[in-house]
Amino acid sequence: xxxxxxxxxxxxxxxxxxxxxxxxxxxxxxxxxxxxxxxxxxxxxxxxxxxxxxxxxxxxxxxxxxxxxxxxxxxxxxxxxxxxxxxxxxxxxxxxxxxxxxxxxxxxxxxxxxxxxxxxxxxxxxxxxxxxxxxxx
Numbered sequence: 299x300x301x302x303x304x305x306x307x308x309x310x311x312x313x314x315x316x317x318x319x320x321x322x323x324x325x326x327x328x329x330x331x332x333x334x335x336x337x338x339x340x341x342x343x344x345x346x347x348x349x350x351x352x353x354x355x356x357x358x359x360x361x362x363x364x365x366x367x368x369x370x371x372x373x374x375x376x377x378x379x380x381x382x383x384x385x386x387x388x389x390x391x392x393x394x395x396x397x398x399x400x401x402x403x404x405x406x407x408x409x410x411x412x413x414x415x416x417x418x419x420x421x422x423x424x425x426x427x428x429x430x431x432x433x434x435x
Contacts (some may be wrong), residue, residue, distance in 0.1 A: 309351035354422035
C-alpha cells in the first residue's frame with residue numbers, strides 16, 4: 299500500500315504537465331470548429347493520467363471514487379482552460395467544453411472495462427493484497 303502512495307506523484311506531475319500544455323496551446327491557437335475533437339483527445343490523455351494519479355494517491359476510494367473525482371476535476375479544469383479569458387463565440391466555447399468532457403468521460407468508462415492486469419497497472423494495485431484476478435473496479 300505504501301508503494302502505491304509513493305508512486306502517485308509521477309502520474310500527477312504528468313497530468314499537470316499535460317493540462318498546462320492543453321491550456322497553453324488552447325490560448326495560442328484559436329478555436330476552430332473543425333479542431334474541437336483534438337481537444338477531446340487531449341483531455342482524454344489528461345484523464346488517463348489523472349485517473350492513474352488519483353487511484354494511486356487515494357487507493358481506499360476504489361474505482362467508485364476515482365472515476366467521479368476524475369470527471370469532476372476534469373470538468374472544472376477544462377472549464378477554466380476553455381472559458382477563462384477566451385473571447386471566441388460562446389457556442390464555440392460550449393462545444394469545445396462538451397467535447398473535452400466527452401474525452402474525459404470516455405476514459406472513465408473505458409477504465410471500467412479494461413482487462414484486470416491493465417487495471418492493476420493503471421491504478422497502482424500491483425502490490426495490493428487480495429485476489430489478483432479481481433482488481434477494484
